[in-house]
Amino acid sequence: MSENCNHDCSSCGTTCGERKESQSLRVPANPNSHIKKVIAVMSGKGGVGKSLVTSMMAVTMQRRGYKTAILDADITGPSIPKVFHLQGKVSGTDLGITPATTKSGIKIISTNLILDNETDPVVWRGPILGGVVKQFWSDVNWGEVDYMFVDMPPGTGDVPLTVYQSLPIDGIIVVTTPQELVSMIVEKAVNMAGLLSIPILGIVENMSYFVCPNCKEKHHIFGQSKLKEEAERYGITNTATLPIEPSLAQRCDAGTFEDFEGDFLNSLGSILEGK
Numbered sequence: 001m002s003e004n005c006n007h008d009c010s011s012c013g014t015t016c017g018e019r020k021e022s023q024s025l026r027v028p029a030n031p032n033s034h035i036k037k038v039i040a041v042m043s044g045k046g047g048v049g050k051s052l053v054t055s056m057m058a059v060t061m062q063r064r065g066y067k068t069a070i071l072d073a074d075i076t077g078p079s080i081p082k083v084f085h086l087q088g089k090v091s092g093t094d095l096g097i098t099p100a101t102t103k104s105g106i107k108i109i110s111t112n113l114i115l116d117n118e119t120d121p122v123v124w125r126g127p128i129l130g131g132v133v134k135q136f137w138s139d140v141n142w143g144e145v146d147y148m149f150v151d152m153p154p155g156t157g158d159v160p161l162t163v164y165q166s167l168p169i170d171g172i173i174v175v176t177t178p179q180e181l182v183s184m185i186v187e188k189a190v191n192m193a194g195l196l197s198i199p200i201l202g203i204v205e206n207m208s209y210f211v212c213p214n215c216k217e218k219h220h221i222f223g224q225s226k227l228k229e230e231a232e233r234y235g236i237t238n239t240a241t242l243p244i245e246p247s248l249a250q251r252c253d254a255g256t257f258e259d260f261e262g263d264f265l266n267s268l269g270s271i272l273e274g275k
């Protein structure tokens, strides 16, 4: 036992014979933040539409009347400010950094909102990247938030692990594409969630099909979906599909993403509400 022992193992890094509980790696939230549910949106690899799904889930919950936020933990490839057309840098007060706010009121923090130029590359090493995510949690004055969505860095490496261990993640939404779904990459993501004992709330198969604007027929460009079967293999019953929808990409470019029409991820919204 250390001579300075205060008998509070949760705040002590010393491994001694008296330790009663493992040291928590959780980072305390900003004292002014009251965040009820934290949902991580992850993918096995990059470019499968994780940021689009994160943004769509946030808009879905905001439309249902909840106070919603996005923590963009994809530090080296931040896409969230672009989706919502947020430009310029965030500022702060004595209470912490004030997040940016979208047209409909979604609170957002992202590396691109703290850089001088959004085209500046982020050439930071792993521990710094993890440190930035922790600061997005502890130094941002989030205020009242019902649902916070965390846009995770792709994959199962060092930074995602830091996020899962530092933030109180309540559940995970896995984003995949038809081709990726049958690969071992998704299985790795699912297994990581299992190792960390965080429940998977659902799997979204993005780019699942395309509806032809002329004949209105559904085309499964990457083959018939195996989403249900694959999800069942992992013991996951909640699934959703998103079509290839050029208007969604166009809305991201035009800054009108929050006005998208459709109820693509409503079923997952109800799962989050517990309905």
Ligand SMILES: Nc1ncnc2c1ncn2[C@@H]1O[C@H](COP(=O)(O)OP(=O)(O)OP(=O)(O)O)[C@@H](O)[C@H]1O
Binding pocket: 043, 045, 046, 047, 048, 049, 050, 051, 052, 053, 074, 077, 079, 154, 206, 207, 242, 243, 244, 245, 246, 247, 248, 249, 252
């Ligand atoms: N269902 C879709 N229909 C049309 N365009 C889409 C769809 N899903 C994603 N896109 C477009 O594909 C691009 C990549 O999507 P997104 O940035 O969401 O992927 P990501 O997985 O977050 O990538 P990264 O890991 O690099 O951050 C974006 O330009 C997005 O607008």
